[in-house]
Amino acid sequence: MSKLSLKKQQKKDALFASAFELFTGLGLDNTSISDITKKAGVAKGTFYLYFKDKLDIRNRLIARKAGALLEDAINAMDKADLHGTEEKLLYIVDHMMDDLQKNPALVIFMSKNLSWGLYRNAILESTEETDMDFKSGFYDFFDKSEVKYKNPEVLIFMIAEFISGVCNNSILYSDPLSIEELKPYLHDAIVAIMRSQQVG
Amino acid sequence: MSKLSLKKQQKKDALFASAFELFTGLGLDNTSISDITKKAGVAKGTFYLYFKDKLDIRNRLIARKAGALLEDAINAMDKADLHGTEEKLLYIVDHMMDDLQKNPALVIFMSKNLSWGLYRNAILESTEETDMDFKSGFYDFFDKSEVKYKNPEVLIFMIAEFISGVCNNSILYSDPLSIEELKPYLHDAIVAIMRSQQVG
């Protein structure tokens, strides 16, 4: 990467970082592009060299963050010595929840901006922002599973929405319980959901 | 209620109705107070006689709508001949989902604006906007239940978040499945969640 394009990447990253902080702190609509560029230390016009508008940077940010979250979890899972689909899935879920717990800003951002469509895109489609190929891995995972599920995508969708909603309130407001207190309940519920979707 | 205060109530209702239509149609941030008053057929200044600002009308609207949704479900449940806590809970859940399905605008509005805190307020706290007293009913319901749950509020919270998230995507985008196709999966999952939270 040349010196010039390195500088460009730095600007883009600075814009991403500023946008993320502001979106999570003030919300999407209370963040102006002026705010983003000011925080990033670039001129307002520079924003438009890299992004079409606020929606554009938001969507690309989601792809980045969601992809990274999943990637970390999968990488950790690969290193752990796990057997069984259920065990693996729970591991991924726990890992992602731990990550989210450490990063409340990310929770806010994702819960307010993430629809399943965007999330699935981030996971299953490769974009400019995500390098990894999750797609083949996803289907592999369920094909090789000794336990069969009625509809893997529906299962993942339901778990994702479940966790997303629950974590959002719990992590942000400790309401009705803190995430630490909630975890046992949650764990049981997730296992129950999984088992309810097994074939046979 | 005097003639004058009837007129006032009509204006307020008109503002509520206009705000709801516009919030769901255009989104909160794309709806201006000018839009609301124009649609309601009152002057712009009149808005400020009844509401503090846009956030104020939104929160009060949520309390109204969420309360009504639950009230309808409970009323219907009372009329139905049901036995058992699980059966009753499922009935309420189904009823609410049916209502939401018939009213996608309401789904948009609630999913984008509803946090558990607000929702619980609508359910457990009586406000200016909700007449019913849900609170005592709520505790009664679980106290009298033959099946005991570890933590009824957590259970309700988890189910609420689960349904809210799942319905949102499904009803609005038919993604990953339409709500009709999704229902059997959802039903199984809810029962599983409930049972996972039983004591003993």
Add this chain to the structure above:
Amino acid sequence: MSKLSLKKQQKKDALFASAFELFTGLGLDNTSISDITKKAGVAKGTFYLYFKDKLDIRNRLIARKAGALLEDAINAMDKADLHGTEEKLLYIVDHMMDDLQKNPALVIFMSKNLSWGLYRNAILESTEETDMDFKSGFYDFFDKSEVKYKNPEVLIFMIAEFISGVCNNSILYSDPLSIEELKPYLHDAIVAIMRSQQVG
């Protein structure tokens, strides 16, 4: 007219006046709405209470100015003791040229912004900005004329374009001659054009 709507009319007039001065001084595209409101002594937002955008105020300004120019000329002609179509037409043309000569700003504005379509609208169609009914007068004038012309509208169109172009350069730049020096040539040319369009 109530006190309130009088104030409104004053603001509108102030905006018209400011816009006219700035359009003629700086040109349409070098005049910002901010400039107009600043000069008119009103807030920027006030502009949008009365006009859609810059094009809107320009078109309405043209209708006003062109209408007034013609109206003055016709009124003067009515008072003068004139006989014969040619004599009357020449009188109107002279009167308008005199008016334009006294008001170079108007020349700039009209020559840069006026197309025949707009001009004809200003003359023949009644708008919000022009009260007089020129239309019936126009057709009356040629119907009653003892001299018949092949196509009255074409004749008027040609004379209008001729004068418009010639006056523009002459009044603004005294090029190739001052309007005063040019007048005899112009007079001869206009008479020649008229006669060339007579029937028979």
Add this chain to the structure above:
Amino acid sequence: MSKLSLKKQQKKDALFASAFELFTGLGLDNTSISDITKKAGVAKGTFYLYFKDKLDIRNRLIARKAGALLEDAINAMDKADLHGTEEKLLYIVDHMMDDLQKNPALVIFMSKNLSWGLYRNAILESTEETDMDFKSGFYDFFDKSEVKYKNPEVLIFMIAEFISGVCNNSILYSDPLSIEELKPYLHDAIVAIMRSQQVG
């Protein structure tokens, strides 16, 4: 001309061509320098190596186009077997009108940007953009004429403005008539103007 300066000339020509297309298509103020360079396939900075700003390229473009229009007409007239000043003048006028009619873009551009001053410069002054020497030819033409005019430059000026205005509306909007329908009227009017300016 060296190979290097040939390349330079090509870039300059590309910029001229792009600017012309965009000015006529979008208008002067809706065309950005970025647009021009993009269309020309050069970098934005390159523009400033050849032109001072947008006004500079516009004025030079006018000189080019107006000069070419006249040059073509004169060349064609020289080849035709014509006798008499009036006949020759009419031939030139007709030729230019035909050219303009074939090229509405040119009409837009010239009518919106052309003042007599610029036009005369293009005709009478030699610039960087026009090679031909029209000046001596112009005075020769009227000196040798068997018919004498009161003021040849005024005559040309009046005809130019007349045609310019009339053609503009007619060619662009077919209003009040199409140029084809208008031509007979126009022809008569021009002859009339000429004759009105003869000496004696």
Add this chain to the structure above:
DNA sequence: TATGAATGAGGGTTCATTCAT
């Protein structure tokens, strides 16, 4: 109470121009 004209800060966006490469 009810009105709606008026405000002006602040939003998103464009673009002529510069300058390090």
Add this chain to the structure above:
DNA sequence: CATGAATGAACCCTCATTCAT
């Protein structure tokens, strides 16, 4: 010569809020 990333002033327009009527 040529590039195009970067700038930031300036644009148009919206809108929550106020206040005289």
